[in-house]
Amino acid sequence: MADSPDCGHRFKATSAGGPGGRYQGTATSKWDIDWAVTGSGQTGQLTEVRQSAFTVAVGEIQVVGQ
Numbered sequence: 001m002a003d004s005p006d007c008g009h010r011f012k013a014t015s016a017g018g019p020g021g022r023y024q025g026t027a028t029s030k031w032d033i034d035w036a037v038t039g040s041g042q043t044g045q046l047t048e049v050r051q052s053a054f055t056v057a058v059g060e061i062q063v064v065g066q
Helices: none
Strands: 023-036 042-056
Touching: none
Parallel strands: none
Antiparallel strands: 023 042
């Protein structure tokens, strides 16, 4: 039940008072890729970044014990 070091979000209040009763956000993922063609000596690097907008309704907040 440990927190993720680089991913996730903990909401501290419901979204009822926000626009449309929902939170808005953007999820971003970044991939740093090293590649190689076996036996050819060809190698390279590339970076891919993807973003997706989202909305989420948070209706209830509870403390969960471990």
